[in-house]
Amino acid sequence: MSIDFGAYEMTLLTTIGIGVTVALSLNLITGFCGQISLGHAAFYGTGAYCAALLTKSGVPFVLALLAGGALAAGVGIIVGLTSLRVRHDFLAITTMGVSFLFVGVVRQQEFLGGEMGVSSIPDHGFGKLGFMLFALAIALAVAVFSIYLKRTWMGYAFDSIADDEDTARTVGIDVGQYKLTAFALGTAIAGIAGGLYAHQVRFISPDSFGFIESITILSMVVIGGIGSVGGIIVAAVVLTMLPQWFQFIEDYKLLLYGGLLFAMMRFSPGGLAALTNKLLKRFAARART
Amino acid sequence: MSALLQTRDVVVYFGGVIALQDVSFHVESGELLGLIGPNGAGKTTMMRVITGVVTPQSGTVMLDGQDVTKMRVHTRVRLGMGHSHQLVRPFKAMTLLENVALAAGFAKTRVPLRALALTSRAGERRRALELLELLGIADAADSTPATLPLGYLKRLEMARALALEPKLLLLDEPLAGLNHLEARRLADTVVEINESGRTVVLIEHNLGEVLRICSRLVVLDNGRKLGEGDPHEVMADPLVRAAYLGASDAAA
């Protein structure tokens, strides 16, 4: 059996690489550090717009990408400050507000292209294959970083904050600083993913980075299993590819996202990771008998 | 006269209710001080002022000569304050060992970016096991808090606070909810901890044990300091008896 590896497959894999990157970036904030964020698309979008406008002004691609990440991190830290004031439900609504605010502000700014967006984004110069490998490499790097982070003392501190942030303070953890660090890291990576996205599709508009997009990213994290790097990668791959596998699903894509989100939370809140664990345990138990 | 902890004229009110009114007392280095008083006296509020959960409307708290009144909780912890809660708060997703090891690694968690570079937990796990053994709960080291009885969780609170190598250890009703024998045993452990060189402030309702192990008492009632001094003298004070038993019994 020969696998046809053409332009279509390369685009698909690139999209998957970007999707995995942005989902894992949200996982740092929501999964590892326990800060619910319903506005992650705003940082994705910040990186996209920043990188696009920079390359249009002649800045080299990789530099523009990094700048997008830095700007996204700057905005991310500001949003992260809200997590020091409010928690849980209030934080969910505040970050939801950030999502709407981003679209609302960007649409009104002429220099950002207003409602029409930014078009004719320059070629990245890597070639289709090169770009795909670049995107996949970044996704891999973020995955490895996430797994590493979980093992460090920062991961340990994050665990305690996600568990009970008031008690984390009583063991000497500067919760505020850690939350901001989580936001900075997560949003920087999202910004870089956004820059990649902008240069893949060569045209961006504000509506691509609104609340629905934030939910799409969150759904990858939640369906994969909050905090589970492996689960999230699988979820990101599947959710990106599903509409591609079955062409007719394209029209039903949102219905699928919504239904899956609901079904997962209703029947297995721990996501695919929890389901897999349960199945493995049952398998092991049966193997023993 | 080296007071490790000094509170001066602390005033706290919530809404229109005064919780603490001009409360001043000090704790000597090496003491085992008991902070007592009837329900609603303001003991836990006082503890929250000392640990930093609550900021007083006026008054000061000095730790080892340093004004910590406005400092945040984690900063005070790093200056040498360890405390355990009345309502136990273990990290539910961690084993007892991991709970204590996190506290033991306080040097590593100080700066987030530095913490990112550190992965080894072996030393902290060893220290955690030592502390769990000291508190007599090492047999549950690999269990999570959900399945354990209250006595274990109270001791976990203490082990975790000790892991911070505190100069001052504040214990909020560690004996509450324990039966007579468990309370006695835990109180003995507190004495051991104090004798190994740590200053302890003990908030407690269990007057029997308090009288047995504390070297000095401070009594609060209705947000004010009612008295302080030698435990037996304090308990003989008619004002203190009235506060606990009700004015009608004061004459008895």
Place this chain on the structure above:
Amino acid sequence: MLIFELFVQGLVQGSIYALIAVGLTLVYGLLRILHVAHAGLFTLGGYCGVLITNETGSLTLALLGAMMLVGIVGMGIYKLCYQPILSHPPFVALIASIGLFIAMEELYRLAFGPYGISFNQPPLQTSVNFLGMHLKLAEIITMLGAALLIGALALLSARTRIGVAWRATVTMPEIAESFGINIEQVRYINFFVGSALAAAAGVMVAVLNNLVEPTMGSVPSYKALAIIVLGGLGDVRGTLIAALALGVIEAYGTIYLGHLLDRDAIAFAFLIIVLMIRPQGLFGRAIS
């Protein structure tokens, strides 16, 4: 004159927000759940209103029918979606609700088409002279209708046994049961009433715009969340004030701040600013 006109426009919009937000805060007060899917019921109410009016010619019948139908659907959502997951952390219900809402919007799109449906003969379009302004009858009915419905709700909760049971369950959940209150019944009624109010809002919006389309619930749903937070989660009176205030602020804000950010973002800008100053919302009680 413009200032006053904007104010009235704001009140009309605020009345709609109030009808939606009250249902949302009722659910939050009882279950601590952010019932995002509530807005899907608002949309459903609009669809019912238009369809029933087009079939029967009677708007009154449509309003009552919509409120009844959607009220029942609301109870169904409680039973099938929320009741089974109450024991999980709150974000589970929140995300489930978001998923449900998105699915509902898509179902409306697939069932009725993306461009929406309208009345065959738009009712209440006559122009009325009110204090020198020209208002559509629909706008006046909206304000009156909202006031009536919410007033009725206030009366019922104060005077009837069910109302008292509801208030007891919200303020003292642990003890309410020992007083013999049937908690499940209270919850069902809660969802019925809240959903019926949202349906009424949907019908009114359908009349105001002569259009019901699948995504019409999106923006009000998120704004309603901002409103209930501002109003103090679970506090009906606060929510009411916040809803009307937001309607008015938006009316002025669109004119005077329109160059900075669009209408829908105003609500959230306002919310974020307030929360940063008072993390418990405008009327919420401080969390110690």
